[in-house]
Amino acid sequence: MLVRLLAAVGLLATLTATPARAADGPDPLAAAKKLYLEGYFERAASAFSALAARADLASKTRARAKLYVGLCLHGREKPREAAAAFRQALALDATLRLSAQRFKPEVVALFEKVRRALRGRLRLRLRLAAGAPAGSTVLVDGDPVADASKALALGIGEHVVELRDGQGRTLEQRVVVVEPDRTRELVLRGRAVTTARRADLVVRPTPATPPRARWRRPLAWISAGSALALAGVGIGLGAAVASDHDAWSQRDPTTPEAQSLRAAGQKKMIAANVLIGAAVVAAITAVALFVRRVERGR
Structure with missing residues (x-):
């Protein structure tokens, strides 16, 4: 019992800590994106093309790189070459889309025209x-x-x-x-449509719980529930940080809007780490109460 509970806490700590680290994880396209945002379209296109040719990267990452090649070419007023790059990107990832809130209407229109034709x-x-x-x-x-x-x-x-x-x-x-x-x-393959039958319930007597240990069970479950709730909020904030990072990376970093997004992302990251730490503490508390109850019940 003790080994299983400790293993569960270790797994919970690993899973809850992942979003915060993932939000800070290195983006292989980051350096090329910086060139793109600074307006160095030719250099950025070369960098993105090199990334798209790397076999060690995931196909979705290479698709994003090829998509940015098209964006760079469109920035250099080469719509035909941009359309060709968009087609290559969609061949790697057919689920790619461009956000109308982040990119210029003419870029989105060209991308959608290419996508609809495929x-x-x-x-x-x-x-x-x-x-x-x-x-x-x-x-x-x-x-x-x-x-x-x-x-x-x-x-x-x-x-x-x-x-x-x-x-x-x-x-x-x-x-x-x-x-x-x-x-x-x-x-x-489908399946046969059947009417579910209610299973017979077998009620078995359970041993009485020692009076001194009764309070530990609800408190242990409360701690475990709190750990899961805190972890869920922490994961949500971690995902929000990743979204803010994507939004900020697509904008001019010198603008007040981009600086505001970056500041908000840093605050969310701090809050996510605090919540994740609290979730781990609550999980450890739950384990301690479970173990204490088991030892008392012997």
């Missing part, structure tokens, strides 16, 4: 499970598919595929990513 294919395979009801219907993004045996031409990005029975009940729902000029296969 198509992929989705091939559905129905392998219905034994007992699945007849008359099943396949829907893609809420629209019924007339012939599920034929490959569907779809725009790139995420699509929701749903399998329903003849009464409109959902048998299976999947989210798939369609990539440009590629065919994605999806197997739908």
Whole structure:
């Protein structure tokens, strides 16, 4: 029991500390982004191109690098080359989007034009499970598919595929990513729709709790709940810091708005670290109370 509780606290401490460190973690694109924000588009494009060619980086990171190559080319008034870079970025990550709040309307319009022009294919395979009801219907993004045996031409990005029975009940729902000029296969198996049966309840007597140990159980659970709550808030603040960092990195750092975002991010980081520390203390307190109760109960 003691070993399990200590292991749980160690895991909780590791998980809760991760967001704060991740927010401060090095961004492989940071140096190139700085050149982009300072207006050195040619040098930034070279740096981003080198990053996009690195096989050791994740495909999503290389896609972002290629996206910034397009942004740099657009900044140099080369829309055709920018569109080509956007296509290459979307080939690496079909879920890429540009925020209209962070980028100029003409850049977003060009990117969206490129994205809408790219198509992929989705091939559905129905392998219905034994007992699945007849008359099943396949829907893609809420629209019924007339012939599920034929490959569907779809725009790139995420699509929701749903399998329903003849009464409109959902048998299976999947989210798939369609990539440009590629065919994605999806197997739908469904399931039999059954009525859940209530399990028989077996009530077994439990040993009486010693009077002196009764108060430790609720206090231990309160401490554990507090640890989880504090950890949740800390994780939320850590995510907010990461979002603020992304927002700040896309703006001119000399502007009052960017400086305000940076100051707010630093305050959130301090609060996140304090909450994470409090969560660890609460978790240790819960473990101590659990162990004390177990020892008293022997």
